[in-house]
Amino acid sequence: MSLNELYREVILDHYRAPRHHNHLDSPDGSAQGNNPLCGDEVTIELNLNGDRVSDVAAIGVGCSISQASASMMSEAVFGKTREEIDELVRKFKVMMAIEESAEEVVDPDRPGSALGDLEALQGVRKFPVRIKCADLPWITLEQALESAE
Amino acid sequence: MSLNELYREVILDHYRAPRHHNHLDSPDGSAQGNNPLCGDEVTIELNLNGDRVSDVAAIGVGCSISQASASMMSEAVFGKTREEIDELVRKFKVMMAIEESAEEVVDPDRPGSALGDLEALQGVRKFPVRIKCADLPWITLEQALESAE
Amino acid sequence: MTDLAHIRSDFPILQEEMNGHPLIYLDSAATSQKPTAVIDAISGFYQKTNANVHRGAYTLSDTATDLYEEARARVAGFINADRREVAFNRGTTSALNQVAYGWGLNNLEPGDKVLLSLMEHHANIVPWQLVSRHTGAELIYAPYTDSYALDVDALESLLDENVKVVSITAMSNVLGTINPIRHIADAAHRAGALMVVDAAQAVPHMTVDVKQMDADFLAFSGHKMLGPTGIGVLYGKLDLLEAMEPAEGGGEMISDVQLDSSTWAEVPHKFEAGTPPIAEAIGLGAAVEYLEKLGMEAVRSHEIDLTAYALDRLGAIQDLTIYGPTDVETRGGAVAFTLADIHPHDIATILDQQGIAIRAGHHCARPLARSLKAPATARASFYVYNIRSDVDALVDGLEKAREIFGVA
Amino acid sequence: MTDLAHIRSDFPILQEEMNGHPLIYLDSAATSQKPTAVIDAISGFYQKTNANVHRGAYTLSDTATDLYEEARARVAGFINADRREVAFNRGTTSALNQVAYGWGLNNLEPGDKVLLSLMEHHANIVPWQLVSRHTGAELIYAPYTDSYALDVDALESLLDENVKVVSITAMSNVLGTINPIRHIADAAHRAGALMVVDAAQAVPHMTVDVKQMDADFLAFSGHKMLGPTGIGVLYGKLDLLEAMEPAEGGGEMISDVQLDSSTWAEVPHKFEAGTPPIAEAIGLGAAVEYLEKLGMEAVRSHEIDLTAYALDRLGAIQDLTIYGPTDVETRGGAVAFTLADIHPHDIATILDQQGIAIRAGHHCARPLARSLKAPATARASFYVYNIRSDVDALVDGLEKAREIFGVA
Numbered sequence A, B: 001m002s003l004n005e006l007y008r009e010v011i012l013d014h015y016r017a018p019r020h021h022n023h024l025d026s027p028d029g030s031a032q033g034n035n036p037l038c039g040d041e042v043t044i045e046l047n048l049n050g051d052r053v054s055d056v057a058a059i060g061v062g063c064s065i066s067q068a069s070a071s072m073m074s075e076a077v078f079g080k081t082r083e084e085i086d087e088l089v090r091k092f093k094v095m096m097a098i099e100e101s102a103e104e105v106v107d108p109d110r111p112g113s114a115l116g117d118l119e120a121l122q123g124v125r126k127f128p129v130r131i132k133c134a135d136l137p138w139i140t141l142e143q144a145l146e147s148a149e
Numbered sequence C, D: 001m002t003d004l005a006h007i008r009s010d011f012p013i014l015q016e017e018m019n020g021h022p023l024i025y026l027d028s029a030a031t032s033q034k035p036t037a038v039i040d041a042i043s044g045f046y047q048k049t050n051a052n053v054h055r056g057a058y059t060l061s062d063t064a065t066d067l068y069e070e071a072r073a074r075v076a077g078f079i080n081a082d083r084r085e086v087a088f089n090r091g092t093t094s095a096l097n098q099v100a101y102g103w104g105l106n107n108l109e110p111g112d113k114v115l116l117s118l119m120e121h122h123a124n125i126v127p128w129q130l131v132s133r134h135t136g137a138e139l140i141y142a143p144y145t146d147s148y149a150l151d152v153d154a155l156e157s158l159l160d161e162n163v164k165v166v167s168i169t170a171m172s173n174v175l176g177t178i179n180p181i182r183h184i185a186d187a188a189h190r191a192g193a194l195m196v197v198d199a200a201q202a203v204p205h206m207t208v209d210v211k212q213m214d215a216d217f218l219a220f221s222g223h224k225m226l227g228p229t230g231i232g233v234l235y236g237k238l239d240l241l242e243a244m245e246p247a248e249g250g251g252e253m254i255s256d257v258q259l260d261s262s263t264w265a266e267v268p269h270k271f272e273a274g275t276p277p278i279a280e281a282i283g284l285g286a287a288v289e290y291l292e293k294l295g296m297e298a299v300r301s302h303e304i305d306l307t308a309y310a311l312d313r314l315g316a317i318q319d320l321t322i323y324g325p326t327d328v329e330t331r332g333g334a335v336a337f338t339l340a341d342i343h344p345h346d347i348a349t350i351l352d353q354q355g356i357a358i359r360a361g362h363h364c365a366r367p368l369a370r371s372l373k374a375p376a377t378a379r380a381s382f383y384v385y386n387i388r389s390d391v392d393a394l395v396d397g398l399e400k401a402r403e404i405f406g407v408a
C-alpha cells in the first residue's frame, strides 16, 4: 500500500480548492451527511432542470478524502441526468469495492478506469478505514436527490 | 476435612428437634435474620428479667448448621446475663475463627473447648462456605438484645 | 444419543481435582465452563489485536472493530437475527433492564400491566418492579400447572388489553420447563402486547430462532453458553430497537452531542454506550462457533439423554422429590430436588466433599421457591461436557448424604 | 526519569508488526495494552477456578468468590477506599450512568442544576442529559482558560445553591489537563452539591486517593489501566451508596423479592445486579497489582518525562498546534494537536502506514471540539510501555505527512 497512491496530486488539489463550494440560493434538494466517528461533514445542494442537475453545491469539513470526493463528485454530476448519476454512483461503488459489479470485470489495478477524474480515488480502496470517508458525499448525494423529488 | 466432624450427632439432633422453638407471647426483644444467598432464616425472641434472659425462642428455616446453631445458642443463653452472653458470643466467634482471640491461645484441634455443647459446631470452622450459616443466629441474637434495650 | 464425551478434553477445568476427587461440575445453569478455543480467543485478542473499536483511524483498531463486528454477526446468525438487531451488553440482567428502562420507562402508564410468570428469575422480575415504581404499571403473574408447565390457559385469561408487555423465560432455571414461546407470543400480539423473552437458559441449550419465536425482545448471557463473563446480548426487532430510547448514554452511542441534548447513532450502536466488552464479544463469538460445530441438535439430544438418565436414577432414590416436568422433551437439563429432611445446603456440602458441584438455594427465583413451598432446593444441571458417570457420582453422593443424616 | 523500558517485554502486542513496521502504540487514552500477568490471570481463572460467585455452596464457587472479592479489596485499596465502597460494573460510562440514574433520577428536580465542564467526555454529559429529561434539571458548563486549564473562578461563580451535582473529569482525555478536584470538591460541598469525578484518565496514570479528593462518587474503567475490557468501577462514599437506589435490578443485588416489590442487598452488592464480570474483576485486580509493583509515582514520572519530551519535539514542528497545557506538572500524557491544513484523519493514516497508532477525531468530546474550533484533532497518548524513541518515530512520521501534503 503506497501513501502516494492514496494522496494523489489531484486529491490534494480538490481538498485545498474544492469546486462548487458555495451554497445555492434556493436549492430544489439538499441533504446533510456526517460520519459521527471521524466527524466528517458534507452538505449537498442541488437544482434540477427537469431530470437534469443544473447546479450543485458540495460544502463540508473533514479529511482530504471526504472533501476531495465531494468536490470531484460535484464536478462529475453537474449537468448530468438522474439516470447518468445512478450509473456514476454504481461505478463509484464498484471502484470502492462497496458493491460487486454484475456487468463488467473490474481491473484490480485500475478499478476506477471507467470514472475519469474520479479514478484518482481508487487508491482509497486499499485503505478500508478510509472507504467510508470517500463514500460519505455519495450517500449524501442520493439523499439530496431524493429530497428533490 | 471430615464430614462426620461437621455433621456430629448432636448437631443433627438439634436440627431435627430444635429447642426453644415456640414463639414467646410478648417478647421484650426480637430480631429476624436472613441470609439472602442461601435462604436461611432465623427469628430470635427474648424476655429479660433485669439483665438476665428469662426466656428465649429461636425459630427458623434453613440448613442443619444454621438451625442447630440457633437451637444450641438458645439453650446456651437461657438464664444468662447480658455480660455472660457477650462472653459467649466472643468465644463463639473465636471458635469460628471469625474473630481472633486476644486472651487465650486456641487449640486448633479443639477451638470450641471453652463452649460446652456448642463445641459441636467447631467442625464448621473447616468449611468456610458454612461459617455464615452457623453465625446467622448469633448476629440475630445481638440484634434482638439491642431491640430489648 | 449423540456422544459428546470426546470433547471433555477441550475443557481444562475438568482436569482439576476438588477436595481430593476429580471435579464433577453440575452447575452449568449458574455458569458454564469454557473450552480452550474461547480462552485462547480472548488471550489472542489481547496479545495480538487489542485496540478500542469504532474509533481508531489505524489498522489495529480497524482489525479489532472487524473482529468485534464479526462476533456480532456470528451471534446474530446463531439466533437467526440481523446483525443490527443484536446489541452487546453485560448479561441477561443488563439486557432485561435495558428493555425495562428503554421501552418500559418511556411507554408504560398507570393502569398498564406487565405479565410475568411465577417461574421467572429475579432478572425478569426486579427490573419491571423498578420501572413500575416510576410508571405506575402493575405486575401480574401467570401460574404453573401441577406438572410444572406454564399454565398457558391461565396466562391467556390474564392477557387483557391493559397488558402491554409479556415477559417470560424460555426455559426455567429451576424447574427446567421449556415454555411455548411462540404460542405465548401469538397471544401477546393478539392482545397488543410486546413479547419479551428471557433466553438465558434457552440459547445455551437448544436451537433458538427469534423469527420462529416471534420474540420482540430476547436476552441472554455469554457466560452460560461457554463464553466469557461480562457479556450478554439484547436482541430486538429492528423497528422496535429503532424506536426505543437508549437506557445508558455516553461515547460511541451518539450521532452528535450538543450542550443540552444529543442525537443517537444507528442501531445497534445506540445501545452500546462507552467502550464495549470487546474481548468478551470476541470470546462469545468463539463460543458460538464452538457450539455451531457441535450442532445445537446434538447439544440438545445429548442433554435429553443425560436428563432422562438423571431423572431415572434420581427418581429411584427414596424420599427424593423432583420439582419439574418428567417428560424430557418439554424440559432442559436443570434438575431441582429435595431429599428427605436434609437441607439442600447440607446436600451441597456433602457432595462438594466428593468433588461434585451442585447449587442449593432459591436459585434467584424466590417467588417460585415460595410457591413451591420449597424455600431451598438442590439443583444439578448439565451441559455438553457432562457424562452419564457424572450422574452416577451424584447418585452415590446422595446415598452418602442419606447415610450421614441417618435417613433410613 | 524512572526508566520503565525494561517492562516492554511484559506486553506481547509490542512484538507485533504493523504495516511492515514494529507497532508503536500511542493510543492508550482510548484503551491500554495488557501485560502477560493480566492475560494469564484471566486464562488461569477460566482454566482452574471458574464458577459463579456469591451463590454456590461448593468449594469452587467459594474460591471464585474469594478471588472476586480479593480483586475488589485490591482495587479499593488502590484508590484508598473501603471495599464496601467499590462496585464493579461495565466501565466508566456505566458507572456514571449508575450515578445519574441511581442518584440523579431520584433526587433531581426542576430548577436544579448539574454543573459540568466544557472539557467533559460524552460519558459525563449524555447520562446527565438523559436524566435531566426525566427530572427537568438543567445542565450548565464551566469553561476553560486560554491556557487550557479548567476556569475554576468561573466554575465557582456558577456554583449557586441550585447546583446539586458537580461532575468533572480529573484529567481531560483531549487536553491532558489535570483538574484540581479537591479544590472543586470543597467548593461543591460548600454549595451543598455532590462531587462526582470522572477518573477514567486519572486512575491509570497517577495516584488517586478518594479521601484526599473528597470525591462523593468516582468512576473509572479497567481497560484503560492495563486491565480487561468489560469492567469498570463505581466508587461512592459509604453513606451515599447506602442511601442510593440501584439503577439495575436482578439477581445477587436483592435481599428479598416479593411479587410486587423487593428489598436490596448490602452495599456494594446492591449495585451489582446479575452475574458480575468475574474474570474481568480478577483481571483488573492483576492489573492493579502490576501497577502497584511499578509504583504510581514511577508511572507518573515516566509519563511526565515522555510528555515533556513529546511537547518539546512536537513544538519544534512548523505549523503544529498543541491543544493543552504546556506545564507537564499540570497535565497527563494525552497530547492533542493539528498540523497545518492536514486533516487529523489523514495524519493518522499516514502514521499508521509507519506502524504508529494515534487517534484522530473529536475523542468523544464534541462540545470541547466545537469550542476549540477544532472539530477534529490528532491525539498521541502515552503509557508505561512507551519510550522516547516512540516520540521520535511520531515526529518522523509527521515530517512525512508534511511532505506528502506538500506543506512547505
Ligand SMILES: Cc1ncc(COP(=O)(O)O)c(C=O)c1O
Pocket: C251, C273, C274, C275, C276, D029, D030, D091, D092, D093, D094, D121, D123, D124, D169, D171, D172, D173, D198, D200, D201, D221, D364
Ligand atoms: C475522560 C473519560 N471519561 C470517560 C470515558 C469512557 O470510558 P469507557 O468507554 O471505558 O466507559 C473515557 C474513555 O473513553 C474518558 O477518557
Ligand SMILES: Cc1ncc(COP(=O)(O)O)c(C=O)c1O
Pocket: C029, C030, C091, C092, C093, C094, C121, C123, C124, C169, C171, C172, C173, C198, C200, C201, C221, C364, D251, D273, D274, D275, D276
Ligand atoms: C432464567 C435466567 N434468567 C436470567 C439470568 C440472569 O443472567 P445473568 O446473571 O447472566 O445476568 C439467569 C442466570 O442466572 C437465568 O437462569
